[in-house]
Amino acid sequence: MTNAVVHAYAGREPGPVTVRGRAEGERLIIEVGDRGAGVAARDDSPGIGHGLATVGALVQTLAVAPGPAGTGTLVTMTFAEAPPALDGPEYEPLCALALERVADVSCVDVVGGGVLRRVAAEVAGDPALTAWMREAVPPAKPGTATWAALRDGGPQLVVHDASVPRSPGGAGERLSLAWWAAIPLVGPDGDLAALWGVGGRAGGRPVPSAETLRALVEAAARVGGDHGCGIPCRA
DSSP states (O other), X not given: OHHHHHHTTTTSOOOOEEEEEEEETTEEEEEEEESSSOOOOBTTXXXXXXXXXXXXXXXXXXXXXXXXXXXXXXXXXXXXXXXXXXXXXXXXXXXXXXXXXXXXXXXXXXXXXXXXXXXXXXXXXXXXXXXXXXXXXXXXXXXXXXXXXXXXXXXXXXXOOTTSOOOTTSHHHHHTEEEEEEEEEXXXXXXXXXXXXXXXXXXXXXXXXXXXXXXXXXXXXXXXXXXXXXXXXXX
């Protein structure tokens, strides 16, 4: 609702913001709609900001689409009883492996209902940043390796362009990331189960080669196949 009120009609004539709710069994479905400018990347910041990413971390499902008349935005959110929490320590071997061999930062985000939930993270030699990263909302914005891995599949690598401003307060700025790679873990049903993120900080580990990325995919298949979370994964 805040996004709609602040951004939908900026620079144009004011218009309505609608909120509708309904129950379907054990689920609560909330729709927020407007007839404004629609959702798009801002000129002053890469991606679409942190608002929708934060919402996505709190709901069971999230869908963003044009309004019924083809203008504005309709955001549909589903709330339901949360599934049992996955136990993060089973994913720690992936983070430890990345920091030992190729990266300064690593995390694992489980994918469920189109939403990412972080279950493990580590920043080499920095307990404070490690604690922050474990609680941070996984960024899945256009232009990120995470976004590309969710949309296109396969390992994805993004190298930071110093001429492009970072999102203020985002992971890239806070961690001084020079590059980031996202490696999908696929469940036995063929669906995406999790993303293994590895990154290098400014002045830290160099950008991985294609051969290194292939080795990480193979390592993820070995470690992910026996991480004990109940999801036998393969890269």
